[in-house]
Amino acid sequence: MPNHPLKEPFAFLNQLQNNNNREWFNTHKDTYLKAHQQVIAFAEKLHQSLSKSDLIETPTGKKSLHRIYRDVRFSKDKTPYSTYFGGGFRRATALRRGGYYYHLEPHHTHVIGGFWGPNAADLLHIRKQIQLDPEPLREILDAAEFKLHFGQLLGARLKTYPRGxxxxxxAIDLLRYKQFLIRHDFTEREVHSVDFHELVAEQFQNMRPFFDYMSDILSTDFNGEPLH
Known part of the structure; x- marks a missing residue:
């Protein structure tokens, strides 16, 4: 049975979790570089698979990867390296909103899609559109397929209600959201499959009804006319 493509990256991450310091990392730099190349290869395959179902602005899988080196300047956690490999793909053009994120970590591998930090104007527009007619979003969130793959809508929420x-x-339960995120967690068996990139791309594609709805309301006015 062939090794899964993330076997060596995950083995490196398991060691890094117990040795998150510069001395150990520099000693094992060659191991990291080999693992990193394998993650790049995974990301390239994922980029190719995702591009079959969506228009992606991120030019390559390699460009989607986040750095393993942490910025600890404003963090209480001073460990210098992330103990996971992660990355994100940006959808192309103003008519396609939302972003895809993948997180590769032993026993905690998942994907997230959605809107991490809508600016104030977009957030107000989203809320007003939802207030006008919350049923389309409720239908998406209540659909059996959505519940199967993502469970429920996630993201930071106000404790009370937004101004105005x-x-x-x-629709106050929906209007309280400041972020609009959906997440799918993978089993270890799925992660260890040789075609795991296809499983990730499939879950990204399953996000599309949610993305298409959000893209539609963000690119049209309250009469359904295109925003200029």
Missing amino acids: FEADDP
């Missing part, structure tokens, strides 16, 4: 809206608004 009422606490008793029928």
